[in-house]
Amino acid sequence: MIQPVIGQALADGILTGAIIALGAIGVTFTLGIMRFANFAHSELLTWGGYIALVIVAFAGPGTPTGPLSFGWQLLAAALVAAVLTGLAAWGVDVLVFRRLRRRGAQPLTMVFAAFGAALVMRHLVVLVWGHESRFYTRELQMAVELVPSVRVLPDQIFILGLALTVMVALQAFLTRSRTGMAMRAMAESPALAQVCGIEVEAVVRLTWIISGALAAFAGVFIGLTPQLHPEIGFNLLLSLFAAAILGGTGSLTGAVVGGFLVGLAENLSLLVISPGYKGAMPFLLLLVILIVRPQGIFGERS
Amino acid sequence: MSRLEVSELVAGYIRGLPVVHGVSIEVARREIVTLIGPNGAGKSTVLKAIAGLVSREGGHVRLAGRDVTALPAHEVVSAGIGFVPQTGNVFTTLTVQENLKVGAHVIRGSLHERLERAYALFSPLAARRHLRARTLSGGERQMLAIARALMTDPAVLMLDEPTAGLAPRVVDEVFRQLRGLAETGIAVLMVEQNAKAALRASDRGYVLTEGRNRVAGSARELLDDPAVAEAFLGGRRLSARPAG
Numbered sequence: 001m002i003q004p005v006i007g008q009a010l011a012d013g014i015l016t017g018a019i020i021a022l023g024a025i026g027v028t029f030t031l032g033i034m035r036f037a038n039f040a041h042s043e044l045l046t047w048g049g050y051i052a053l054v055i056v057a058f059a060g061p062g063t064p065t066g067p068l069s070f071g072w073q074l075l076a077a078a079l080v081a082a083v084l085t086g087l088a089a090w091g092v093d094v095l096v097f098r099r100l101r102r103r104g105a106q107p108l109t110m111v112f113a114a115f116g117a118a119l120v121m122r123h124l125v126v127l128v129w130g131h132e133s134r135f136y137t138r139e140l141q142m143a144v145e146l147v148p149s150v151r152v153l154p155d156q157i158f159i160l161g162l163a164l165t166v167m168v169a170l171q172a173f174l175t176r177s178r179t180g181m182a183m184r185a186m187a188e189s190p191a192l193a194q195v196c197g198i199e200v201e202a203v204v205r206l207t208w209i210i211s212g213a214l215a216a217f218a219g220v221f222i223g224l225t226p227q228l229h230p231e232i233g234f235n236l237l238l239s240l241f242a243a244a245i246l247g248g249t250g251s252l253t254g255a256v257v258g259g260f261l262v263g264l265a266e267n268l269s270l271l272v273i274s275p276g277y278k279g280a281m282p283f284l285l286l287l288v289i290l291i292v293r294p295q296g297i298f299g300e301r302s
Numbered sequence: 303m304s305r306l307e308v309s310e311l312v313a314g315y316i317r318g319l320p321v322v323h324g325v326s327i328e329v330a331r332r333e334i335v336t337l338i339g340p341n342g343a344g345k346s347t348v349l350k351a352i353a354g355l356v357s358r359e360g361g362h363v364r365l366a367g368r369d370v371t372a373l374p375a376h377e378v379v380s381a382g383i384g385f386v387p388q389t390g391n392v393f394t395t396l397t398v399q400e401n402l403k404v405g406a407h408v409i410r411g412s413l414h415e416r417l418e419r420a421y422a423l424f425s426p427l428a429a430r431r432h433l434r435a436r437t438l439s440g441g442e443r444q445m446l447a448i449a450r451a452l453m454t455d456p457a458v459l460m461l462d463e464p465t466a467g468l469a470p471r472v473v474d475e476v477f478r479q480l481r482g483l484a485e486t487g488i489a490v491l492m493v494e495q496n497a498k499a500a501l502r503a504s505d506r507g508y509v510l511t512e513g514r515n516r517v518a519g520s521a522r523e524l525l526d527d528p529a530v531a532e533a534f535l536g537g538r539r540l541s542a543r544p545a546g
Contacts, residue, residue, distance in 0.1 A: 178407065181396070185404045188393045194355060195387060197379030197408035197454065300395055300436075 007150040009271055013264035015156045015225070018163040021259025022218035023236060024243035025170070025252060026089075026211030032187040032250025033207045034097070036110035041215060042233035042240060043121035044089055048216025049223040049232060050125055051088075052081035053134055061137040067154035069139040070224070078220040082213035089212025090205055092117055098204075118234075125230045133227040136220075159221045166217060167256050170210070174252060183207060187250045239266070242282030246289050248299025257297060261285065304328040305366055305489035306352075306383075306458045312360030313351035320359055322347050323513040329458065329489040334480060336521070338497040338534055339510035345493040346388065348510070349460045352491075353385040354378040366457060380408045384456030388463040388493075391447035394436035398427050398446055401435050405450030413453075420449040424479075441472035448479065459483060461492040465499070477503035498535045501525050509534055 023045055030038040055077035062071020096117050100110055143151035174180035185193045186203045194200055215233075222232045243262045247254020265281045289296060308327040314320035322344040329335045337345045350356045352363050354375035363371045370381045379385075393401050402420055406413050421428035424445040430438065435446060444464060451459060464480070465473040473496070481503065484490050494500030501507050501521040509517040509530060517530055524530050 178403070181400055181404050182407055184396060184400075185393050185407075188395050189390055191355070192387065192390055192393065193404070194375040195353060195379070195385050196404050196450070197376045198404070199374075199376045 005149075005271060006268070007147060009267045010264065011146065011150050011152055013267035014260060015152070015160055015263070016267060017260035017263025018160050019218045019221050019259075020236065020239050020243050020263050021167065021256045022163055022214045022221070023233075023240040024247070024255040024259045024262075025167070026215050027240045028244040028247065028249050028251060028255040029183075029187075029207050029211050031244060033183065033190075034101075034110075034204065036097075036107045037114065037241065039111065039114040039237065040092065040118035040121060041114075041211065042237040043118050043125075044085055044212050044215035045219035045222065045233035045236065046125055046228075046230060047088055047121065047219065047233075048081045048085040048212070049219030049228045050129060050134075051084050051216065052077040052220045052223065053129075053136065053228060055080055056136050061139075064137075064139050067141075067144070068158055069137050069141045069153075069155055074136060074220075074224075078217060081220060082216040085216035085219075086209035086212035089208040089215070092121070093204070093208050122230055122234060129230065131230060133229045134223070135227050136223055153225065155224055159224065163217070163221065166214065167252075170214075171252055179203075179206065238279070239263075239282050242286045245296055246285055248296025250300075251296070251298040254296055254298035304330050305333075306491060307364040308348070308352060308361070309364075310361035311348065311351055311358065311363065313347055313356055313358045315347070315356050317357050317359065321513050322351060324361065325508075325510060325513065325515055326361075327491070327508055327515075329491050331457075331487050331489055332484050333506065334484050334490040334492070334504040336497070336500045336504040336507045337491070337493045337510055338500065338507060338524075339516065340534070342512075343510040344513035345510055346462050347513075349385065349462050349491070349493055352378070352460060353383060355385075376408070379454060379456075382454075382457040384451035384454060384459045386444075386447045386451045386459070386461040386464060388466060392435040392438070392443050392450065395434065397432050397434055398438070399431040401446055401450050402453055406453035408454055416453055416455075420453065423452075424449045440468055441475070444468060444472075444476060445479075448476075452483070456488065458489045458491065461490070463493055463495055465494065465496055473499060498525070501535070 026044065027038065027041050030036065030041060056074060059073045059077065062073030065071045096113050097110060100113055141153050141155060143153050145151050174184055182193065182198045182203055185196065185198060186200065190200055219232065239262050243258035244255050246261060247258030262282050262285060265285055266278050269278055269281045306329040308325065310324045310326055311322055312320045312324055313322040325348050337348060339345055347356060351358050354373055358371055362369060365381055365383060370378055373381060393404060396404065399417065402417055403413060406416055426442055427446055427449060435443065438446060465476050468476065480490055492500065501524055504521040507519065507521050507524045508515060517524065
């Protein structure tokens, strides 16, 4: 019976991995372009999830479409939440990080500021919505059996497809568009980017907006499978950083691969150790990668 | 009218602590001008100040009569000043072609013609256009850095130590390229440690010390001036490396 169980763990790992990857992309962008570890990033996932909840509260989750538990309204809510969370991420930058940047703050100062911002952001959510879990929809869904003994919800397959689409679109943006190339240039050398006529603050703003938007998608996806609570982001914080560092900071491909590896490692670990230790898996992966390949899988040695 | 006119420039890395204390420079079209002087004379800082990369606290920078002193770095590029920094002057994680495209960031519209022109001017880059810049040799990187700065058709091209670390044969090649560029009408301003070779390739030169103008003249005059030769061109007493 061990094979089917592995199959289920793989499926769960891939689904968790997609969500971690979406969040880790923002972490790796802030590490690569703003050059600090933004521990408030996980709260953007929570904000995205709750912003979509507000929209769903007004518009409804829509009538279930096909095998899915929701209709187009929830997708529209996710899109609006992505835009608003992107703007919120930029807002936090204007209120907190930009001021510090202009004073020439050290990366460590930025990290502490990020912790502070994270606390404020998380408790704003608690203040407004309280601690209890929230649901976008109360529709019950039947899991489908993909292969014998591997069951997934149609919502999960849909989410995986959407997450992969977003990642492919982002990759195309970074490699083909003028603005995307400016972001990659900034990630390598802000000084040289300036010499090329790139407006550094414009790239920083765009980076926050993209990171926030992806975080919102991740937050909505968590809320769909199956619920929202104020700690959804915080609980993923270490997985996000593990994924970003594992993949190599600044690398989109790295964050995506790192996200899937962390998701798989967490879920596969359940086969051999007690669920209580699941949270340690990202650390173990981090330790291994830092010893074997400190710059991460796709990182460039500087 | 000079293409680039710098008057009484005061600039530095930290506001209130300038390292350039009133430098004046002029560069005309088709002219190559070199700044020389000891380490710490503020030569590189002058270039960075013109490029808008360090804080400018006094004086003026004019480009064909237009005051560009207060422009932020990215607008200096659009105004027509190209800059090749000394180190880290190519994006090693990007391909050759991506480097050139990023160099043309301020240009809207098709880059096809500009790219082909760059490859025609620096033919070794053409074969390597889809390779990462980190795979290039030192000389090729310098070519890419110059080609990158030329993507915007600058009126003025500034180079910080363009020959540092290059083999002597490549040094000659770089200077030959710069002369070719000047002949197309560009005003070239460079800083060089390798002062003698640079002056030989230049029309005029300025000697800076302690952030101020010290001597100015045609390249020939500076090369023939015994005091300049003694102090700044690798004369026996102060030479850091053998005169070349």
